[in-house]
Each structure stands twice: as C-alpha cells, then as structure tokens.
Amino acid sequence: MKYFEFTFTTNPSTEIIKDVLAATLGEVGFESFVENEQGLAAYIQQALYEEEAVKSAITEFPLPDIQINYSYVEAEDKDWNEEWEKNFFQPIVVGNRCVIHSTFHTELPQAEYDIVINPQMAFGTGHHETTSLIIEELLDNDLEGKSLLDMGCGTSILAILARMRGARPCTAIDIDEWCVRNSIENITLNRVDEINVSQGDASSLSGKGPFDVVIANINRNILLNDLKQYVACMHPGAELYMSGFYVDDIPVIQSEAEKNGLKFIEYKEKNNWAAVKFEYTK
Template structure:
C-alpha cells in the first residue's frame, strides 16, 4: 500500500495548534501522526489523498494568526506501523503466561499460551505496550463462549489469543491488505479455525450482529471517529477495550464513549500509553 507523507509546518508553533491540526486533517484521511519541532507529520494512503480537501482545511486554520503550510513526499511502500514495530522481534512474554514468538524462534521454555506470529510488515507482536496491555487484560477475562471483534487486527495477535483462551468466534478487520493477509497466515500458524478476517474500515460493521467484546488498538483520532460504529455492534453488557493512544488522550475518549451510552470501567497505562475498558449499559 503506497502512503504519502505530509510534513506540516505550523507558525507560530504551539501544542494546541498541533492538536487542532491533527483533529482537522484526520478528517481528511490522515493517520499516524508524529510530532516534529515545527509541527506534525502525518501519513495518508495515496488513493485517499485529496489535495483540495486538505487545502480547504489548512487555508482556513481556525486559530487567529496561525498559518499552516505542508510539504508532500511519497513515503516508502510500507505499513505505517513499521514506525512503531521493529522488524524481526525477540520472543515476548506477557505476565509469565503468554509467549509470542516467530516460527524462527526455537527451544523456548514453554508457556500456558503459545502464539506464533510471522509479522512481515504488520503490527502486533506484543513488543508494543499497547498490544501487551490488552493481552494482560484479556488474561484476566473469561472469554468462554464470547464473540469478539478485533478491529485493526494487524498480525491478528489479539484475536488469535482470544480463540486460544476459549472465545466462541472472532471477527477481525484491518484497513491494510497486508495486515489481513498476515492475519490469515498467523491464523494458520496457530491452527485457528473460529476466526474470520476481512479488509475494510469501521463502515463494514453496518448490519453486523452485536459482539460480546470489542478490541481496538488503533489511534486516538480513528477511535474517536469509529466509536459510534463500535457502539452500534454492542449489546447491553458488551465490553470494549481500546488502546493506541496516550494517557493525555483518555479524557477525550472517555467523554465521547460516555456520550454514546458506554460506562467507563477502568484504565491501565505503561510509559504514557494507555488502555481503556468500557461496558455498554
């Protein structure tokens, strides 16, 4: 999948202006934002980029005296998550109960849950705190007979773990074709049969039956935009674990979730990354 990199310069720079800019350009399809000294960089799939939409947003930047300009470059043909995840990972142990390793790792001491992941260019080996924190939470949950939605599945690690822990079925999707292919490959490596994965975004949830548990480790802006779709596939008592955002983003997500009828249960955090647990009333 080809991505364009947009390097936004905000003058004069301020954190507030950067946050407003990110919220604005996320609406124009940008994702995966990286702070820079003078602004932010964002990425957008080539096919989704519309210069006129972006220009109309930046031309009328809603902060007095602040100007935004941007430079455009074609990013390497890669998954944006490579920014986060190292290629070729070391075996990961979560809470001494889950072992995640690649097919090349041999002679490892066994664990209660053994997951084989060949990540290629998809995100989700457990090395990132967001994945690890969700897995830790899942360890403490009774998944028996639960139906699970794995939104933004990456390598499929979360959904695969749920099937190993007794979930009835997992339905997964990812916007990135590579991640969908990789999830299928990892399902085979782990002998998983009660999981399905498709390419798409939250719009494909329309008309789906409700899930007992939703997992979404994406990023703040996509989660904010997709929360109504997630809630539309929750029944009373369904739970949802979100991650992929920083501790300071939590109030925004909690506020939005509450406005949609969800009950905030608790959060966990590691090195400024956070997870949130909600329940539908």
C-alpha cells in the first residue's frame, strides 16, 4: 500500500494547533501523524488522497489567524526502528503498570506488563494520548477469558496488552498492510498467542464474533460511520471502548451509540483527547 508523506508547517506552532490540525486532517483521510517543532508530518494512502479535500481542510481550519503550508512526497518504506531511535523514542510507562519500548532500549523501568514493539511506520508507538487512554481502560477492567476485537489495531499494542491480561481469543484488524505485517512481528516479539491479525475495514467484520470487548481507536468520522458494524458483532453485555476524538466530540459519539443500543458508562480524558466506554444493552 503506497502512502504520501506530507509536511505541514504552522505559524504559530503550538500543541493545541497541532492537535486540531491532526483531527482536521483525519477527517479527510490522513491516518497517522508525527509532531515536530514546526508542525506535523502526516501520512495518507495515495488512493485516498484528494487535493481539493486537503485544500478545503486548510482553508476552513477552525482556529483563527493560523498560517499553514504543506508539501508532500511519496513515503519511503523506511526502517522506522532506526528512525525512532534517531529521534529518541523513549520507553512509555502507563499507569505505572505497563511499559512500552522497542528492542533497542536497554535501560527500562520495571512494570507488570512489558510490551516490545518495532514500529515499521511512523505511528503506533503508544505515545499518543488516545492510545494511553485505551491502555488505562484495559488495565482498569477485567478481561480474563473475554473475546476481544482490536479494530484499527496499528502495531497491535492494545491487542497484545489485552491478551497479556487474559483476553482470549483476540482479533486484530487494520486497513493498512504495513500494520498487519508489523502486528504479526510484534505479537511474535511478545510471545503471545491467540491473536488473529487480518487486513480489512469494518465490512470485514461480517461473520466475526460475537465479542465480549471491542476496542476502536481510530477517528471520529470512521467511528460514527462504523458503529453499526461494531455493534453487529457484539452480544448483550459486551463492552465497547472508543478513542481518537476530542472531549467536545463525546455528545455526537454518544448520540450515535445510543441509537445503536449502547449505554454510555464513562469517559476519560487527557489533553482534551477522550476515550469512552459503552455497554451493549439490547
């Protein structure tokens, strides 16, 4: 699968501007982002790229008085382990219970759950707030013996942690073939079993499940569009955890969820990003 690598520069360049830019770009097909001092690197499948959609997103940027420029090239299939090492990718500790690191790290904090990843693309390391929020949910809830779906799995950090916490069997699905390959590698690195990885979107869920737990850390528009298909592979009492959107987006997410028989349980937030928990009641 071929990607374009965009370089967006913003003036001024602040954390909130970068977050809003990432959310805006996510709505027009961009899948992953890496922050830098000047703005963002952003990645989109070449087949999904529409020049007018990107221009409109920039023109209609919701924050005032922001100058945004961009350029793009065809993304290289780089050795992202080397890229992250050069950029000082540090181990991540979530909730003082889970540490996420790559194979090149030597000095590691001790934690109950130790996850090794070798990212083959510029995302999925666990640094983003949405990933750490879902990790917190998985650490806080009982997963023993529960079947689990990780939709939009990326590097499969979440599926791996869920399996370590006793979820079984686990299913991990991503639209990106790089993610599927990287997930398989990471599952092997962590010596966990009963995680089935496949490539696809929500349409590939037909005939799968029912699941006790569904995780979807993607973006608001995809979540709203695919909610019905998540619910179709859940049984009454099953739990759905979703992230990839802002706290201000919770009402529209909750409204669509309730239309599909889901009961709002709680939400967590970090730097204005949100993760929500629902229970299927029908």
